[in-house]
Amino acid sequence: DAGVIQSPRHEVTEMGQEVTLRCKPISGHDYLFWYRQTMMRGLELLIYFNNNVPIDDSGMPEDRFSAKMPNASFSTLKIQPSEPRDSAVYFCASSSGQGADGYTFGSGTRLTVV
C-alpha cells in the first residue's frame, strides 16, 4: 500500500482565494481524520469520518472550513475564503478502528496564505 496520500504537498495562495486539500486514505481503513499543525497549538483535530460519515466536526474553526468524504477512497478539506491565519500544515490520517494499530499519517500539506 502507498500509505495515506495527500495533495498538494505545498500550497501558496492569496487571501480570499479558495483552497482545496485532498486525501486518499489507506484502503480498508474505516476512519479518516483531518488535523492541523501549528507551532502554538500543536496537532489539532478538525474533523473525522467513520465509513464516510462525518462524526465530529467540532474542531472546524468556522464556516469557512468544510470537509467531505464522497467515498471510501477520497476526502477533501476546503477553505473558502482563505485567510493568513489559516497558514499551517494540514495532515490527513486514517485508521482501521479505535485503539487499533494507531493512525497512519499522510505527508501533510503546507498551506501559506499571503
Place this chain on the structure above:
Amino acid sequence: ILNVEQSPQSLHVQEGDSTNFTCSFPSSNFYALHWYRWETAKSPEALFVMTLNGDEKKKGRISATLNTKEGYSYLYIKGSQPEDSATYLCAFEPGTALIFGKGTTLSVSS
C-alpha cells in the same frame, strides 16, 4: 476540555545517554494511549498503542509504560543515538479521535 501534557518540551542529550519523557492525560474516559515518533520533514509514525493499566511495551531501545489510574505514561530511550533525534508525541484516545500533546523534541549529539 481534555488536555494532554508532555514534559519536557525539549531535551538535548549525548549519544549513549538514556532518557525518558512524561505524558499526562485525563484519567477518566480512557480507551487507549498512543506514542508517535515524528522526524523533521516527515509525518508522525506510530510507536506504541497501550490500552491496559500497567502495560509495558518495547521496540528495540525504546519502551513505554502506562498508568491509567493516575493518568500518566513514560517513554524511555536506552542508549540514545543521533538517529533517535525527533519529536515524540503522545496522544490520548477517549473512544473518539486522538487528542495529541505538543510533544517532546529530543536532540542527540554524537
